[in-house]
Amino acid sequence: MWRGIIHAYRPFLQVASVEPITLYEGHTPLIPAPRLAQAIGLAAALYLKYEGLNPTGSFKDRGMTAALTQAVAEGARAVLCASTGNTAASAAAYAARAGLRAFVLVPAGKVALGKLAGAMAYGATVLAVEGNFDVALELVRRAVTEYPVTLVNSLNPYRLEGQQTAAFEVCDQLGRTPDWLAIPVGNAGNITAYWKGFRAYYQAGRVNGLPKLLGVQAEGAAPLVYGRPFEKPETIATAIRIGRPARGAEARQAVQESGGMFLAVSDEEILHAWRLLATLEGIFVEPASAASIAGLRRAVAERRIKVSADQTVVAVLTGHGLKDPDIALRTLPAPTRVKPDWDAFRAVLERAMET
Ligand code: F0G
Numbered sequence: 001m002w003r004g005i006i007h008a009y010r011p012f013l014q015v016a017s018v019e020p021i022t023l024y025e026g027h028t029p030l031i032p033a034p035r036l037a038q039a040i041g042l043a044a045a046l047y048l049k050y051e052g053l054n055p056t057g058s059f060k061d062r063g064m065t066a067a068l069t070q071a072v073a074e075g076a077r078a079v080l081c082a083s084t085g086n087t088a089a090s091a092a093a094y095a096a097r098a099g100l101r102a103f104v105l106v107p108a109g110k111v112a113l114g115k116l117a118g119a120m121a122y123g124a125t126v127l128a129v130e131g132n133f134d135v136a137l138e139l140v141r142r143a144v145t146e147y148p149v150t151l152v153n154s155l156n157p158y159r160l161e162g163q164q165t166a167a168f169e170v171c172d173q174l175g176r177t178p179d180w181l182a183i184p185v186g187n188a189g190n191i192t193a194y195w196k197g198f199r200a201y202y203q204a205g206r207v208n209g210l211p212k213l214l215g216v217q218a219e220g221a222a223p224l225v226y227g228r229p230f231e232k233p234e235t236i237a238t239a240i241r242i243g244r245p246a247r248g249a250e251a252r253q254a255v256q257e258s259g260g261m262f263l264a265v266s267d268e269e270i271l272h273a274w275r276l277l278a279t280l281e282g283i284f285v286e287p288a289s290a291a292s293i294a295g296l297r298r299a300v301a302e303r304r305i306k307v308s309a310d311q312t313v314v315a316v317l318t319g320h321g322l323k324d325p326d327i328a329l330r331t332l333p334a335p336t337r338v339k340p341d342w343d344a345f346r347a348v349l350e351r352a353m354e355t
Contacts, residue, residue, distance in 0.1 A: 002027045005062050005165040006069060012168065012200055013161050015066045016073030021098040025061035026165055028053045030173040030314070035280040037313075040273075040297035044179065044307035048277075049170055052285055052320030056118055059166060059190060059318050060090035063154065066162030068094040071150045076100060080149040082136035084186065084239045085115025086319055091152045092124035103149065105129055105136045110238050112286065112324035132233060133187070134244045154189025155246050163190055167197025168206075170314055177207040178314040179307060182214040182299075184291040185224060185262070186240030188251035190318070191215050195254035211314070213260035214305065215251060216295030218288075222264040224248055224255075236267040236327070239288035239319060261304065265294040271331060273297060277317070284321030292316055 004022035006013060030047045037046035051059035064087075071079060078101040081091050088104035088111075095102035104119055108128035119126050129136045137153060144151045154160060171177055177198060185191050191213060201207050217225050218235030221242055230243030245251065255262055265273075267287075274290035277283045292315040299305040307313060321328070338348050 004065055005162060006065055009165050009168055012204070013066065013165070015158055015161055016070050018069065018073045020065055021068040021072055021094055022065045023055035023061060023093065023097060025054045025065055026169065028169070030170060031281070031283070033281045036276055036293065039276055039280055040293065041300045042296060042307065042313060043309050044311040044313045047174070047178070047312065047314045048281070048283060049166060049314055049316045050283065051166065051316060051318050052289065056086075056090045056093045057114065057320035057323050058086040058090060059163065059316070060086045061094070062165055063159035063162040063189070063193070064090040064094040064152065066158040067150075067152045067156050068098050068100070070158040071100070071152070072098050074150075076150040078103065078149045079152045080140050080143060081105070081152045082133060082140045084133050084241060085111040085119070086239060086323070087153065088124065088126070089115050089118035089122065092119045092122035095124065096122045101125070103127065105140055107132050107136060107241075110241060112238055113326055114323035133242050134233075137187075137246060153246065154187055154193075159189060160193040160196060163193035164197030164200065166316070167194045168201055171198070171201050171207045174312060174314075176312070177202070177209045178211045179311040180214055180260070180305060180313045181211045182216060182292040182296045182313065182315040184237070184240055184288050184316070184318055185215040185217050185251060186221075186242040186245065186288065188224065188245035188247035190316075192247045192250040192254055194316075195258065210258060212305075213255045213258040214292075214295055214299060215255050215260070215262040216291045217262060217264050218270065218291060219264045219266045224251060225262045225264040235270075237270055237286075237288040237291055238324075239286060240291065263295055263298060263304070265291055265298055269294040269298065274327070278321070283317065285317045286319040286321055286324040287327055289317040289319050
């Protein structure tokens with residue numbers, strides 16, 4: 001029986017050897033996506049690591065099981081984070097599981113509905129700052145120097161310990177390392193964690209090589225692409241609406257070591273990729289997750305990555321589409337209203353079938 005990432009990968013993880021605080025996260029599917037690969041002109045085999053299927057709907061749960069396990073082992077009473085939403089929901093759930101209080105600080109008006117609802121439902125104290133994620137992170141970093149609360153942003157090293165297990169799973173599922181890994185980048189903790197994981201597996205002799213990393217940012221929030229902070233980050237992908245990534249330096253090093261690259265994609269490209277994922281493969285993700293596909297599509301179109309049919313590309317789908325239902329409702333045609341009788345329904349159905 002699967003009992004979460006700490007049980008599964010304990011020898012690889014620097015985390016207190018106590019009974020884990022877990023919701024049995026991880027073990028997410030690696031789904032082949034041939035129709036999507038064809039649509040974006042990718043010759044290689046494309047697989048999607050569907051992290052939206054974690055207990056709170058995002059990859060953050062891998063990091064949070066480790067962070068909360070360690071926090072409890074160290075006698076913590078409360079946790080605190082800044083978040084664009086997913087970290088908040090995950091921290092809230094794992095704190096609930098551990099019997100700790102959670103305080104989360106999110107950018108007011110810029111958090112997707114499902115994330116806010118989750119954080120509130122799990123019983124966190126949700127605070128909304130009149131500013132962006134970068135401001136929120138600055139505030140919580142100061143708060144943990146003055147109050148007895150544990151920071152559970154990805155600055156917390158145990159977050160990366162846990163999140164690297166996604167790289168282990170990708171290797172275990174493929175039976176080898178992928179040639180490329182495409183991943184959305186916001187605060188840059190996750191790409192850093194994947195690289196740590198791939199390297200650890202390589203050094204342990206579990207795989208024979210390392211992937212190249214394709215780190216994808218939104219055009220309006222692309223500090224790692226342009227090499228400068230974004231004071232007013234803006235993108236429809238609110239999860240990665242971040243102008244000063246806390247793990248930026250490590251992410252840059254990881255991408256460089258891997259021989260990969262960062263690139264930026266527009267909100268239109270993100271929405272296009274988001275639609276392709278749902279309509280060609282039946283996989284509904286939040287916009288930030290679609291950035292990895294948008295980035296791949298652009299990298300292929302601009303011939304910046306060259307892959308052949310015998311190679312393998314993995315794209316990380318970081319969060320579930322139900323996190324951000326507004327996007328679908330705002331960007332797609334509303335359902336056609338139907339009067340409750342046969343003739344009316346038949347007329348509407350026939351019209352629909354003709355289009
Ligand atoms: N995708 C999703 C769905 C996210 O929620 C995040 C980050 C990322 C990608 C980027 O990961 O920050 O490690 O580079 N969300 C954080 C949060 C910032 O607060 O939930 P990253």
